[in-house]
Amino acid sequence: MDDVLDSVPGSEPPALEKIAVEIARETAALALAVRDRVVGDLSVADLATKSSATDVVTAGDRECEALVRERLAELRPQDAVLGEEEGGDDEPEPGRLRWVVDPIDGTVNYTHGLPWFSVSLGVEVDGRALAGAVVEPVSGRVWSAAAGHGARLDARPLRASALDRPGIAVVGTGLAYDPARRERQAALIARVASSIGDIRRQGCASLDLCSVAAGWIDGFFEHGLKPWDWCAGALIAEEAGAVVRRPTGPGVPDDGWGAEATFAAGPALAGPLAELLRGAGAAGL
Incomplete structure (x- = not known):
């Protein structure tokens, strides 16, 4: 596995984590901008309908995933991509890195004005997770990890609960x-x-x-x-x-x-x- 990563410069988990954070942050800003724009274009009557909520989600999801794919095409053109909106490579060839993107996770919260939603971007190879970032658009908090290098919230190390009951x-x-x-x-x-x-x-x-x-x-x-x-x-x-x-x-x-x-x-x-x-x-x- 390490031979696969060593063969592609910049494929070490910390380098991939940096890319995931960069793209997820940029996408998080877009998610907020799209929501503000689409909601601002709706009338009071529109906001009471199910279809208007769907419009917000559709616009946000599609624009955000398109941005992620565009940025990955620039930075990692050799990698596969699987996204919630556009699908993609369900089973990439062995040894090929795959980015897995949820452009807006928590879409019901997103449409209702609740702050608990995110942009999630991970990367794996042969089913093994290498790096990932989860960014909260409203708070700006950045969660990230690189395999073998720990996990962080805004660069502060994270540790799971020690509770046993x-x-x-x-x-x-x-x-x-x-x-x-x-x-x-x-x-x-x-x-x-x-x-x-x-x-x-x-x-x-x-x-x-x-x-x-x-x-x-x-x-x-x-x-x-x-x-x-x-x-x-x-x-x-x-x-x-x-x-x-x-x-x-x-x-x-x-x-x-x-x-x-x-x-x-x-x-x-x-x-x-x-x-x-x-x-x-x-x-x-």
């Missing part, structure tokens, strides 16, 4: 758009709620994973996330010392989670929390 842990989760899966997720939350200290549902998976990295929450789980939701955030949590479980591919043996589960928790909490969730039927989500 689910009964006092604050745990983040999310709910899918699909009504049937949402119902199953809500039922799981109900089954474990009395065994967990508290639950948070913040609406932005990348920032939930970053929150695990910072110890702001002690753990996180969700089923149905896509690579662009977790690529950067999962590495940031992992480099902060969290135990991370990403969704698995075809042919991977069942581990009691189901293929589409994302999980992260501080190292002392990970075992007890995972046991609690799996015992409550997490694999059925």
Whole structure:
């Protein structure tokens, strides 16, 4: 693997982290500008409709992903790209780096004026995460990591929670758009709620994973996330010392989670929390 990275100058994880931060910051500024512009063009009547909210998201997502692709074409033309809006390389050839972009993670928050949304940009090779950045447009906070070099919030090192008891842990989760899966997720939350200290549902998976990295929450789980939701955030949590479980591919043996589960928790909490969730039927989500 190191031979692959050494063959392309500038492919060392810290150098890739720097690129991810640079592009995500630029894109975060665009996300705010697009929202302000599109909302400003809507009438009061328009703002009450579902279609107007969709217009804000569509404009923001498309313009932001286009900017990321443009900048990557300038800086890393040899790499593959997978984005939420335009798709791309699902399975790049072995040894080729792939950037995974969520131009706006937390789109419901984005359209409703809530500040908890992000631009998420990660890079991987052969399924191994190398670097990533998650930038909050409203606060300007920058979360980032490079494989083997730790994780940072605005250049300050991050460390996951040392808590070891689910009964006092604050745990983040999310709910899918699909009504049937949402119902199953809500039922799981109900089954474990009395065994967990508290639950948070913040609406932005990348920032939930970053929150695990910072110890702001002690753990996180969700089923149905896509690579662009977790690529950067999962590495940031992992480099902060969290135990991370990403969704698995075809042919991977069942581990009691189901293929589409994302999980992260501080190292002392990970075992007890995972046991609690799996015992409550997490694999059925």
